[in-house]
Amino acid sequence: MAPIPSVEDLPHLANPLEDAKRTAAYRAVDENLNVETHKIIGIGSGSTVVYVAERIGQYLLDDKYTKFVSKFICIPTGFQSRKLILDNGLQLGSIEQHPVIDIAFDGADEVDANLQLIKGGGACQFQEKLVSTSSKLFIVVADYRKKSPHYLGTNWKQGVPIEVVPSAYVRVAHDLENLLGAKKAVVRQGGSAKAGPIVTDNNNFIIDADFGEIEDPKKLNIDIKLLVGVVETGLFIDNAEKAYFGNSDGSVEVQSN
């Protein structure tokens, strides 16, 4: 028996930002996961959702919850999240087998006051969108830096991540700049870890398109989706139910519509 550690008694992590991420994730799980009624769980990608999987893994080890949590089927949003599920002893499933998800948790790059999101900093937004829009309840976990002071694009300056079919990247980048007014649309590179573009879990490329501050994310999302060659955008519209923002002082702000 390993009772679930209470959020208040946790030893500090290496830095306050990690503490903020962990507190947000643990509270999001504790306050939204219903072990008796939820069976199919979506697990997103990024550094904050690591603590979501960790918390659900703690429930699994607590005798009070084992019988429920051992029956959970967790649906990943990519390679990293598959590994998180397995490393925490949870059961892995696929969205083909479970197209309706009870609850999904994921991180975000920026969240506005209406709970519209930019996602895809980790290049997983297609599968993240597939999972979050297949979920009856979608909960965002983030640290305080992700809360937008105004429009999307105020804090997240890297641009809207857009997954594109590789052969269409020049055409899409051109259309983003010339038809939709992006200031810059660049194919994301692998950096020192890889020569050439990043290839997503679906074998596509990512274009980061800088639209500055985005006044109407709903319209922009539709406009981008209509471009030939676009697989999915990193604008998550009218999808999230709540966002948990962890602060470095240990407090958590919960935003809901």
Ligand SMILES: O=C(CO)[C@H](O)[C@H](O)COP(=O)(O)O
């Ligand atoms: O969208 C994502 C990956 O594609 C991530 O959820 C987003 O980048 C947030 O990551 P982190 O929790 O590390 O800040």
